[in-house]
Amino acid sequence: MASSAAAPVAGAVAGVFRAEHGRAVATLTRLLGDITLAEEAVQDAFVLALERWPEAGVPPNPGGWIVTTARRRAIDRFRRESTRDRRHAEAALLHTPDEPLEVGAVRDDQLRLLFTCCHPALSTEAQVTLTLRLLGGLETPQIARALLVPEATTAQRIVRAKRKIKDAGVPYRVPTEAELPDRLPPVLLVVYLVYTAGHSASGAAGGEGLVQAELCAEAVRLARVLAELMPDEPEVLGLLALLLLLDARRAARRGPDGALVPLSEQDRARWDAALVAEGHAVVRALLRRGAPGPYQVQAAIQAVHTDAATAAQTDWRQVLALYDQLLALTPTPVVALNRAVALAEVAGPEPALAVVDALDLPGYQPFHVVRAELLGRLGHPAEAARAYERALELTANAVERAHLQRRRVQVGAPSGGEGPRPG
């Protein structure tokens, strides 16, 4: 979709595209019974909007205009190219009245599409890619850049996933209450992964950085949609609160020179106070509900961090207690590693290092970063430097590399000869 701001209408179409693409594809998929046909029809409607809106003006309900137009364009298309699939879809279309859709129906369509994109019969990579394509309206090159995957691989994932949905008969429906315990976690994970894909590289330079920021915004938008659609699911709200509190700090994660700023050194005045307040309100409501789950506990941890006026005022005992709870819910080495960071603040670096050294995470970059920091604090500069080296070997992102190289130098060990020297 054109993003040229030269004509204000083109900008308006781009805005409508971002806001309405997922909804329109979701509704058209229900009407046509086929995702690819739905995408084509919605694409046609946006092309028509670019032609018509500059003269006729942006309609009062642009989303409704797109859905109605896409539906009509689909019927026109079927009459031109009458294949078997299209005849079936046309028959379905002609039996649906051409009238504005009810708000409730539109919401259900979005949920249906999200659960279809995140069907457990699809790989997690396919789920994330398809969700960004269909609900986020991102183009293949954007998704490829954002997820750091070759464009051809991304295109192939989309084609294969859509073909599997069609050939295997993945149903287009919202799971029943009884199915939700199995079906909700992949949806929440996909939204979370969309956010982290954007967050972990949000310091990337130039256009890439912009795409990453869009991923974060899209994940928060999806979390808000989910929370609106399923207000009774505590973990849905937990995910929303977690993303709000992470997103509140996004601007402060980068210094004026573009360098990565760790939580302890961030300028807390640059945090988004409105997002912090909103996240805290959700966390408080969840505490009253008393049905904790992994996303809620992670949100609570972020709430403790964002509650402290300065890094020194962080209630690390509270953070540690929450990590104990998280570790009981999800006993994974990654959670144990994060808990060790809190343990170091409460009990000192020595017991924390003992915990870290017992973990088996040789290929996990944060493991080496945490080890390096703890070794540095314990006065073992050579060992710390080696751990930073190992972490650097596992880091592709330029901003993160710069940060680790700086830390390695700060730890005071003579550089091994490779890599940049101070000054």
Next chain:
Amino acid sequence: MKQYLLAVHTDFAAAPPAEDVMQQMFADVEAFNQRLRESGAWVFAGGLTPPESTTVVRTQDGRAVLTDGPYAETKEQLGGFWVVRAPDLDAALEIAQRASVACQGPVEVRPFQDDADDAED
């Protein structure tokens, strides 16, 4: 309605399970098959003999050329299968989950190309 192949891959080289385990499996599969017939999902099913009894037929210059043994030299070979009728993948996966419990092994779900109801197209 769509049709799905539910394939069971078996390592025929592995030691067979104990007699009582085997008997339990036969009883469970029979009960599962019975329920499948009653629900209307049953199309066809069967267990296969070990792969040594397989013959591959190729045609060369219009004549049949036979090879002794299975087509693919893999450890796991098709040991048996069901063909079931189901409204969508979720329904087929639910049947496959019960099949997996009955036969005590992984079950591969693969959709057939055409919808059963579209046969006239």
